[in-house]
Amino acid sequence: MRQDHLITATQLSRDDIEAVLDRAREVAADPEAYAGRHGGTMLALCFFEPSTRTRMSFDAAAKRLGIDTIDMGDVDSSSVSKGESLADTVRVIEGYADSIVLRHPSEGAATLAAEFVDVPVINAGDGAGQHPSQTLLDLHTIRENHGLDDLTVGIMGDLKYGRTVHSLATALTNFDARQHFISPESLRLPRSVRFDLHETGAQIREHEDLEGVLPELDVLYVTRIQKERFPDENEYHRVAGQYRIDADTLEAAPDDLTVMHPLPRVDEIAADVDDTDHARYFEQAHNGIPVRMALLDTLLENAEAAEGMEVDR
Amino acid sequence: MSEHELRVSKIRDGTVIDHVEGGQALNVLAILGIDGSEGLGVSVGMNVPSDRLGRKDLVKVEGRELSQSEVDVLSLIAPEATINIVREFEVVEKNRVTRPDRVAGVLSCPNRNCITNADEPVETRFEVVADGVRCDYCSTVLRSDIAEHIDV
Numbered sequence: 298m299r300q301d302h303l304i305t306a307t308q309l310s311r312d313d314i315e316a317v318l319d320r321a322r323e324v325a326a327d328p329e330a331y332a333g334r335h336g337g338t339m340l341a342l343c344f345f346e347p348s349t350r351t352r353m354s355f356d357a358a359a360k361r362l363g364i365d366t367i368d369m370g371d372v373d374s375s376s377v378s379k380g381e382s383l384a385d386t387v388r389v390i391e392g393y394a395d396s397i398v399l400r401h402p403s404e405g406a407a408t409l410a411a412e413f414v415d416v417p418v419i420n421a422g423d424g425a426g427q428h429p430s431q432t433l434l435d436l437h438t439i440r441e442n443h444g445l446d447d448l449t450v451g452i453m454g455d456l457k458y459g460r461t462v463h464s465l466a467t468a469l470t471n472f473d474a475r476q477h478f479i480s481p482e483s484l485r486l487p488r489s490v491r492f493d494l495h496e497t498g499a500q501i502r503e504h505e506d507l508e509g510v511l512p513e514l515d516v517l518y519v520t521r522i523q524k525e526r527f528p529d530e531n532e533y534h535r536v537a538g539q540y541r542i543d544a545d546t547l548e549a550a551p552d553d554l555t556v557m558h559p560l561p562r563v564d565e566i567a568a569d570v571d572d573t574d575h576a577r578y579f580e581q582a583h584n585g586i587p588v589r590m591a592l593l594d595t596l597l598e599n600a601e602a603a604e605g606m607e608v609d610r
Numbered sequence: 611m612s613e614h615e616l617r618v619s620k621i622r623d624g625t626v627i628d629h630v631e632g633g634q635a636l637n638v639l640a641i642l643g644i645d646g647s648e649g650l651g652v653s654v655g656m657n658v659p660s661d662r663l664g665r666k667d668l669v670k671v672e673g674r675e676l677s678q679s680e681v682d683v684l685s686l687i688a689p690e691a692t693i694n695i696v697r698e699f700e701v702v703e704k705n706r707v708t709r710p711d712r713v714a715g716v717l718s719c720p721n722r723n724c725i726t727n728a729d730e731p732v733e734t735r736f737e738v739v740a741d742g743v744r745c746d747y748c749s750t751v752l753r754s755d756i757a758e759h760i761d762v
Contacts, residue, residue: 425723
């Protein structure tokens, strides 16, 4: 991967993805070999939106590489609440840290941040836009279970606002993957993502229910349908109920179906699925560590190489 | 076509935008930010016969020359347009519009949640794609509704 930042999944080629996932495999096989590799460097965690697992997993991944972390803390207690622009915030933080992980409620925030700083920026979620580091760990999970070619993937739930969906769907176009999108009419993929899929000539099909397509799937990626997306609460309950799965639903699935979820789940995957061989969502969450270690290692290596080139000049 | 048929007079200094697709003249004025209140002399011909387009619109603006960014956006809604710059009743420049790769600072992003609509020190930037434009920041695609988001 020759990138300075990780902003969207559209910037990732197959080679980029495989390079990070190969490294993640090495990290998982021998974490000791990577311990302390980036000692003396600092990572800033800038979360303008609440986050538990993404923040903690970047924090843990960094520390395992010997990177110290500084955390902006809650937005309420930072200068953002005084009206500071994002551009100013990241320019200040650039002076404190060697790389920045950014989550922000506005689409395009990470793109903007990357324009204002020279240190690597990792987009950890920008509104309903993208969440590419989640995609790398999703792909790692799929690869370890099925490989990444000759694959049939079903993505179900909130496809309109789900940033993990947008990044995953785009990244899968690098591989020989058939994609099925299962959602209510009102939460279908947005025009921006369709545009990217169309550009690559990806094979996609859309469905309003899971039943017909379930027997074909290698992977079922479930996302949460959020109550606040519906003006009417009754409508939410009616719709959300149609996109829940339990152990009975999965009776019709192939034996080797992998069920994934970016978490947190509420009730879209019943607890009885956890005990089936299909459930991989906790494994998926744990993969956040080796994959984010591999990603940080790669970006910091690229940054160091770029700095070396400048010195040579 | 004779001047008589067009029913619009020559201008002394300014811009004549010719070969605009029929029905787009008012959007051209919107791009130029002209609504009459600025006192410029403006003549508009709509759906006049044209050999090249069948029917065309035509806009003459007295006392105003177009900037490159205005021409760039104009190309999105009037790809066949010709821009004539007039000084002392003479056409001193005659240009066809060309579609740029990007347009910066002239359209607002229709996605209210786009970072360019927050109070940030950046101007909007859109990539020109096959049938519209696409926000460089949030990837929102704008097609037929481009004229509604002109912000010059």
